[in-house]
Amino acid sequence: MPAVPVASGAPVRPLRADARRNRERLLAVAEEVFAAKGTGASTEEIARQAGVGIGTVFRHFPTKEALLAAVFLGRFERLGEQARALSTAAEPGPAFFEFFTLVVDQAPAKNAFADAMEQAGVDVQGVTSGIAGELTAALEELLGRAQAVGAVRADLGVAELKALLVGASRAVEFAGDREACARTLAVFVDGMRPTGG
Known part of the structure; x- marks a missing residue:
């Protein structure tokens, strides 16, 4: 199946204030609905919970795939913001492990979005290509600072x-209950610490 083109979410011209508010509200509600009911939730339900007509949804997001992509991209952008904020934290070691845990905790929802988008023929890498470099740069900063204070092994x-991150995310999904997830994550975290650390 050919890849479905998805708008980047950036409008050609600035939206009016009310249209911008509607778009932001739709994205917030869509994220809540998809998180609660899965990515199979209907756009009609999202419109109803956002208090707008279905036409408003499709004015901003011509297809459900475009809405999924916009929510997915928003999650990625927030992750980048959190990484940048933690990369200047006073305690680099705890900041690094906090971000690692944050990514793993959010992975099930992220993976569900990515799987739904891929099944619909959306180019997931294309959707995130603009933010991927920034996220990698923030990861490098977090890792470098944590290694500089001896909190993370130097050969990583x-x-x-x-x-x-990918392995821990999938492993925690597979682990099942919260206690097993926490123990699984702890194994990954311990493995990144210096020997004897």
């Missing part, structure tokens, strides 16, 4: 860190 690079 960003490529390995990304692989660990």
